[in-house]
Structure formats: structure tokens, C-alpha cells
Amino acid sequence: MTDHDEASAVRPSTLAWASRHLAPGERIVRTEALHGGITAEVRRLTIGTRDGGTRHLVLRSFVDPSSAASAEDWLTRESGALTVLAGTDVPAPALVAVDPSAAHCEYPSLLMTHRPGRTVLDDEGLEARVPLLARQLVAIHAVRPVERPREYVALTTAETVVVPKGADAAAWAAAIDVIREPAPSYEGRFLHRDFQPGNVLFDVPPGRPAGARITGVVDWAAASWGPADLDVSHCSTNLALLHGPAWGRRFAEAYEEAGGVLAAAASERLYWRVRDALACSEEVRSVAQPWREAGRTELTTRAVEERLDAYVTGLMGGPGDGAVSHH
Template structure:
């Protein structure tokens, strides 16, 4: 979703910094706020050249994050390794991770064609595309391995939804008290979900954005994170369908039933802490029915189903 914006809305020092990274004779002539981001302020910038042609860039501004520099540095590390891999990701133009030149930590990158699609309509066609893209990401062997994945949710931080199946949730919470199953590490996007994927007509997957959480860890974790998002957006059955589609596309998940259940349960419990945070951008994108209460009920159904 975009909102037309004046170029003057881009902060002066940031606009000057952006201008220094343009080609000779180019200037920013338009800025549009991109809604849907959670951690950053995003703007699409239209850049006009001296010949009258235009191109588009995307400016990420991190307004209120204690570890903004680390956050942007991790995205830079991922973006610099993705060109030539076949994964449709933005290309890095410039970064000011410590706000040495901009008002806030900022990152400038190329713009990808396509749009995020969160509607129920067409989800059956999009899920196999998501699965195939995840398989391709997990097949990458980066020269510089990203940091090991971090699982922030603990048994003590899970937020049990009001009216949830207490027995099922207690069993799920007990499950993540245990050490994670052994795994063979792979390159992970770590926040692969419909809000970070762009589609064109067809449908056709045209881009994967927001690489700041790229990590090294189990493929199950990426699949489980996206599955939980699909379950919240479209219903629990679509979370389960992604797992099937991932294996149909050649992806490899944990070998045993207990190991395969651990990661989806952990991902579901992680979302229990994020419902209000994810609900807002989804509603801004047009899914007005996805209130925090509505998502809590869907999450309960999903977690309860996983626990059998």
C-alpha cells in the first residue's frame, strides 16, 4: 500500500545524503510512503534523470530501535551476497547505519516490481510460489555465513490468548522449555511471510524484501514462521498447506514427527507476543477484519491443531 507524499517529507539531511548517491544530473522528484512495515519507515523515491527518464529507489529509515546499526548492517550483509543467486531481492545502493549523515539510520536500495498480496483470494496459487522461493533461499551457500538464528520467545514470555485451550497451550509451552532438536544449518530469511514478498500478475513472485533478520539455522524455522503467518491471514489449514508445498518443491524438513512439530509450535507461540504488532499493518493494507482478537482466535485454533 502506498500513500502519495511530497519530497519535502523526506528529512533534509537524509534527502541530501540520498542525492549524493544518485547519478550525475539525477534528482528525487517524488516520494511515496509505503505502509505495512513494522520496524521502519519506508518510502519509494522516484528519481528523474537529465534525459527525462525515471527510476525508483526505496529508502528505509529506522526511527526508534536501540540496535538500528546492527539491524541495518545485517541487511547489508545479506543484500551484498544475493546478486547473481536468482533470488529476487533488492540491490544495495547506500547505507548510513549510524546516522552519521542522516537524521536517523537509513538504507537506500533498488525498488522491485510487484506488490504485497494479503487477500484470501488467490492464496491457493500463491502458497506453492512461497514454498518454491523458500527452497531456493535455503539452497544458498553464502560466502559469509550470517549469525546463528535467535529465538526470542521463551516459555515465560508466551501470551496465552483469552479463551484459549489452556491444556493445549500448556503442553505447547512445555514443549519449548526443552532444547531445540538437532538440525543441519541453512541460510534463512528468518522473516519470510506474505508481508515481505512481492507478487506480480499471474500470480508471479517478483521479490523478497526485508533481509535484516537473515540467519543461519533450521529450514523448519523459516517454514514454520511463514506457516504461522498464513494461518493467521487465511486460516489454520493454509499454514499446514505450506509445509506440504515446501516438501513437494524439494525442501527438506526435520526427520521425526516430534522434531517436525517443535518448530511450528515455537513459531505459533512467538506470534502470541506479536498479534497487536502484526494486526496493525495488515489492517492498514485492507484486511480490516484482522483485529487482535480475531487473530488470537485463529492462533488458538492453529496451536491447538498442532498439539493434536
């Protein structure tokens, strides 16, 4: 077995556990690290099949000691979400096996099928991808699970917000006041809870970025029940930071154009949008790092903070949000 990443190769008991979930005559012939996860190690396993071909599985292991306490909950939720999605047309991985308490593996682990495609984080072709992302999210929110996942958790408070250096103080103070209010009532939906370009896989024809199509939606560890606005706001914030503030506003429009329903009152929509943007203020560094590793080297922590400030200022009615520039 070869491994490009010997330092953190898959441990023997985890490999043995994964092997027990293969078809007769199959074996693991290769493991390789996939990048992009913040809390977990993600590996692609190449499986040799009986007829001499290969197929792929994905192994997610929570190896970070600081996440050990939450890993069982995350994996239980992810496996529950993948089970719910198995009967739908949402292109999620299929669950193969899960060991949330590390009873068999060195670390809490989940084994699932591999979805084709790749994440696309560059500006080129964005205009074509935004409606696809919006339609995909509408389809996720249309899922009606027999058993609801647990209620969403919003960890940000007015006290934990980190105001970026040089930010528009008045706009941020006004935004923080928005989330001091109690959360609006809402109609519950099945949420991904981390739906953003880093968790969506595309097939992009060479030289035709406008011909992109979605091939997979991954990372369901935070799946929960809550307002559609929360998922929309999260993707909006990510698009604003990746591609410029105006794209955050554009995504919410695209979601409604695709048939999605947001909160009726503008003040309620603002609450969820601001809440997600402010939550991002606490983790700009960890958000920006995978983007730089994926090739967006210009997205320094400072650059992302400046975009976040412009986005928040725009949400609060200031001059921070320009129109989407059509290339």
C-alpha cells in the same frame, strides 16, 4: 519536490546522502511513504534520470527512538544479506548505500533498488500462491553465502508466551512444554527469518489471480543462519493467521513438495512450528494491524487470536485444525 506525507518528510541530510549515490545528472523528484513496516519508515524515491525518464529507489530509515539501538545491527545484516543475494536468482532489492550508524543521515538508513509488484494478502488466489511461496523459500535456503550471517535468535521462552483469552488451556500448556525442551540440532541454512506474505511482492494479472508470479522478496533485516524449519514455521504461522489454520499445515507440505528438506523427526518439526506460533502470541496486535491497514479489516486482534488458538490446538493434535477448504 512533492511529498504526500509532509509531517514525516525525508530530512535534508538524508536526502543529500541519498543524492550522492545517484548517477551523474540524476535527482530526487518525489518521495512517498510506503506502508507495512512496523519498526522502520519506508519511502519510495522517484529519481529523475538524465534522459527525462524516472526510476525508483527505496529508502528505509529507523526513526523510532526505541529501535535506535538495534537499527545498526539490523541495517548491517540487511546490507550483508542484499550483498550475498546480488549474485543469485532470488529477486531481492540491490543495495545502493547504507548508513547504519547515522553518520550522514538523521536516522540509520538504507537505500536500495525498488522491486516491482505488490503484496497480496487476500484469500483469492491463495491456492496458486502457496506453491510459489514454497518454491521461493526453497531457493532462498539454497543460497550458500561465503560468509555466514549470524546465528538465528529466538526470543520466545516458556515464560513470555501470552495465552489468548478463552484458548484451549491444555493444548497451550502442552505447547509451552514443547519449547521448554532444548532446541533440536539442525543443519544450518541461509534464512530470511521473516519470510511471510507481507514481505513478498507479486505481479498478479488483472482478473487472473491464478496467474500470479513473485517479483520480489523484501525486508532482509533479520537474515540469519539456522534451520530451514524456522523460516517454514514462520510463514506457516502467518498463513494460518491470515487465511485460516489449515493453510499453515499446507505450507509445510508445499515446501517439501518443492524440494525443501525439513527436520527428519516429527517431534523436531513440531518444536519449530510450535516455537514460531508461540512467538506470535506475544505480538498479535502488531502483526494484525498492518493487515487491517492493507484492507483485511476483519482481522481484528481477537479474530487473529482465535485463529492462533485453533492453529496451536491443531499442532498439538487437538480438533483446532480443519482441512484446507478448496474454493
